[in-house]
Amino acid sequence: MTGAYAMRLALMLSIVLLAASSCKKEDAPGMKTGKKLHPVSLEVPAHFTQPVTDPDNPLTKEGIELGRILFYDTRLSAGNKLACASCHRPELAFSDAVALSNIGESGQTLHRHSPALINLAWMQNGLFWDGGSTNLESQAFGPLTSADEMHQNLSELEFELKQVPDYVSRFKQVFGTEVKSTAIVKALAQFERTLISGNAKYDQYRLKQPGISLSSEELNGLALINSKCRSCHAGELFTDDNFHNNGIDADFSNDALEGIYQGRFRLTYNKADLGKFKTPTLRNVLLTAPYMHDGRFSTIEQVLEHYHTGIRVSATTDVLVYQNNGQPGILLTAKEKKDIIAFLGTLTDDSFIHNQKLNKPN
Amino acid sequence: MKKFLSILSLTTILFASCNKNNETLEPAETAGKATLTLDAVVGTTDFALNKDFTANGKTWNFTQLRYWVSNVVLVKASGEEYAIPNSFYLMEENNSAETNSTYTYPANKRESIQLSDIPAGDYKAIKFSVGVSDKYNNNLSLQAGELSQLNGMTNVSWMWATSYIFSSLKGKVTEGATAKTISVETGLNANYRVVNLNLPSNLHIGSAKSSTILLNADVTRITDGVDIMTTPTVGASQAAAMAAVATNYSTKVFTVKSVN
Numbered sequence: 001m002t003g004a005y006a007m008r009l010a011l012m013l014s015i016v017l018l019a020a021s022s023c024k025k026e027d028a029p030g031m032k033t034g035k036k037l038h039p040v041s042l043e044v045p046a047h048f049t050q051p052v053t054d055p056d057n058p059l060t061k062e063g064i065e066l067g068r069i070l071f072y073d074t075r076l077s078a079g080n081k082l083a084c085a086s087c088h089r090p091e092l093a094f095s096d097a098v099a100l101s102n103i104g105e106s107g108q109t110l111h112r113h114s115p116a117l118i119n120l121a122w123m124q125n126g127l128f129w130d131g132g133s134t135n136l137e138s139q140a141f142g143p144l145t146s147a148d149e150m151h152q153n154l155s156e157l158e159f160e161l162k163q164v165p166d167y168v169s170r171f172k173q174v175f176g177t178e179v180k181s182t183a184i185v186k187a188l189a190q191f192e193r194t195l196i197s198g199n200a201k202y203d204q205y206r207l208k209q210p211g212i213s214l215s216s217e218e219l220n221g222l223a224l225i226n227s228k229c230r231s232c233h234a235g236e237l238f239t240d241d242n243f244h245n246n247g248i249d250a251d252f253s254n255d256a257l258e259g260i261y262q263g264r265f266r267l268t269y270n271k272a273d274l275g276k277f278k279t280p281t282l283r284n285v286l287l288t289a290p291y292m293h294d295g296r297f298s299t300i301e302q303v304l305e306h307y308h309t310g311i312r313v314s315a316t317t318d319v320l321v322y323q324n325n326g327q328p329g330i331l332l333t334a335k336e337k338k339d340i341i342a343f344l345g346t347l348t349d350d351s352f353i354h355n356q357k358l359n360k361p362n
Numbered sequence: 363m364k365k366f367l368s369i370l371s372l373t374t375i376l377f378a379s380c381n382k383n384n385e386t387l388e389p390a391e392t393a394g395k396a397t398l399t400l401d402a403v404v405g406t407t408d409f410a411l412n413k414d415f416t417a418n419g420k421t422w423n424f425t426q427l428r429y430w431v432s433n434v435v436l437v438k439a440s441g442e443e444y445a446i447p448n449s450f451y452l453m454e455e456n457n458s459a460e461t462n463s464t465y466t467y468p469a470n471k472r473e474s475i476q477l478s479d480i481p482a483g484d485y486k487a488i489k490f491s492v493g494v495s496d497k498y499n500n501n502l503s504l505q506a507g508e509l510s511q512l513n514g515m516t517n518v519s520w521m522w523a524t525s526y527i528f529s530s531l532k533g534k535v536t537e538g539a540t541a542k543t544i545s546v547e548t549g550l551n552a553n554y555r556v557v558n559l560n561l562p563s564n565l566h567i568g569s570a571k572s573s574t575i576l577l578n579a580d581v582t583r584i585t586d587g588v589d590i591m592t593t594p595t596v597g598a599s600q601a602a603a604m605a606a607v608a609t610n611y612s613t614k615v616f617t618v619k620s621v622n
Contacts, residue, residue: 182504
């Protein structure tokens with residue numbers, strides 16, 4: 001290629017580029033206000049797998065911050081008294097310490113226990129106890145609009161937030177739109193994906209951090225859990241992100257309230273799914289009492305006793321809880337239960353519940 | 363030199379595509395418009411809310427008819443297809459409805475869809491779907507066309523399972539001395555169905571005139587094969603009846619009345 005040829009070619013190319021760029025009508029969201037968006041990658045603990053990213057709602061510093069503000073804002077409920085954080089309290093690993101809450105707009109007692117919000121970015125198999133919601137974005141519409149929870153009318157919510165100049169500019173910056181319910185749930189989902197807990201004593205031990213060791217009781221508890229509980233409470237997330245009937249009831253025929261007592265059957269209408277509920281993580285489990293989808297067990301001791309002697313058998317009871325020579329139940333001595341609880345304490349992640357980035361903004 | 367020419371022509375094309383005032387060099391017909399009307403009927407009578415109709419030996423009184431029409435595709439005589447982008451349309455005849463606040467959903471009747479930028483040509487068929495395709499049905503935060511959470515096509519019962527309501531027919535049916543309030547909904551990904559309709563004659567669409575495609579939507583066919591007196595509520599827990607209703611939308615409800 002001669003020099004002159006190259007120059008002319010470069011000139012032509014630049015004209016082409018100019019012509020092409022002049023066609024571009026709209027810049028990326030965030031550019032309109034002149035404020036730049038900062039893409040964010042989740043801070044994934046070293047021993048975790050990489051979570052799946054959502055191309056339709058890419059994480060940005062500004063989107064996460066907006067979600068955080070919304071998460072703690074009581075304006076999201078009809079009576080402006082309840083925020084997401086009312087039932088998902090950070091100091092309790094985003095759970096609420098109540099079996100079945102009645103603080104919703106209607107004052108009615110709910111039929112399911114508020115789940116703790118931990119490592120949701122890895123939950124790809126449906127949210128809610130029955131997995132009904134396909135993603136965090138869609139999930140938020142449930143509690144937002146349910147009469148027994150925040151009971152918010154979405155048009156009213158948009159109108160209300162549009163009165164707040166800070167929201168108007170943040171929505172414009174993050175999503176390039178006015179305040180819209182779809183953008184509200186996207187921002188909430190972005191924040192929720194940052195609720196990562198992976199720095200408990202167990203993790204520090206697991207990652208061989210200097211000066212960290214587990215006691216003999218804790219180590220024994222870990223060994224017991226590994227041999228008896230890990231089929232469901234699997235991997236570093238301590239959940240298999242799946243649905244099981246853990247022998248909690250003998251009968252799931254009550255189809256009242258759109259099948260709320262029937263577990264995943266409510267969604268699939270497949271008899272094999274009767275009584276199956278999502279495996280909750282064991283992470284921060286000592287902070288998230290009471291337990292089960294309806295909060296029926298107030299202590300972790302009761303949970304262990306359930307697995308030991310309380311399994312109720314029905315057609316869908318999981319074979320994984322048949323650990324007593326083919327009979328239902330997971331045999332545990334008093335000492336073993338104590339050791340398991342000691343180990344579970346090592347899954348309490350203080351850096352998670354005290355993380356300033358996850359707490360209520362000032 | 364060939365390379366130069368190709369770059370030059372590329373440049374010209376790019377410039378031309380930006381220039382709105384550019385006069386078309388060819389006198390060929392350009393893209394046209396068409397109005398797609400889905401006229402709700404009860405057998406041979408025009409559909410109306412809050413009015414008694416007799417059909418299938420029963421008296422029907424409807425209070426709501428709503429359904430999503432999506433992914434509208436026009437098929438040329440050659441078989442070539444043109445898919446209308448972003449096509450999600452909410453068809454409805456609806457009484458005003460209270461919501462959970464001071465906001466009232468207004469009464470509305472909507473039977474027509476304006477289709478534009480249709481490449482000029484002769485068209486032999488139309489395809490569309492009743493419902494919302496899985497990508498959008500699985501994520502209520504995605505926006506396209508008229509999809510919205512604000513129009514009552516995602517109530518909380520359905521949101522627990524992340525889904526739009528694909529179709530909804532409400533009202534009262536009376537048979538003899540028995541009256542039942544009916545609510546017939548579809549809304550699972552499995553209920554997403556394509557409607558294929560051949561036009562009675564090729565329809566020319568182009569810039570010369572605006573075309574019309576007029577369909578009948580026969581409400582009496584929606585519940586074909588469903589014993590509405592014993593199953594007056596069709597929803598997720600009546601999966602078989604819901605599938606039957608979805609199939610009815612696909613194969614029985616819509617017919618072409620005329621094209622012009």
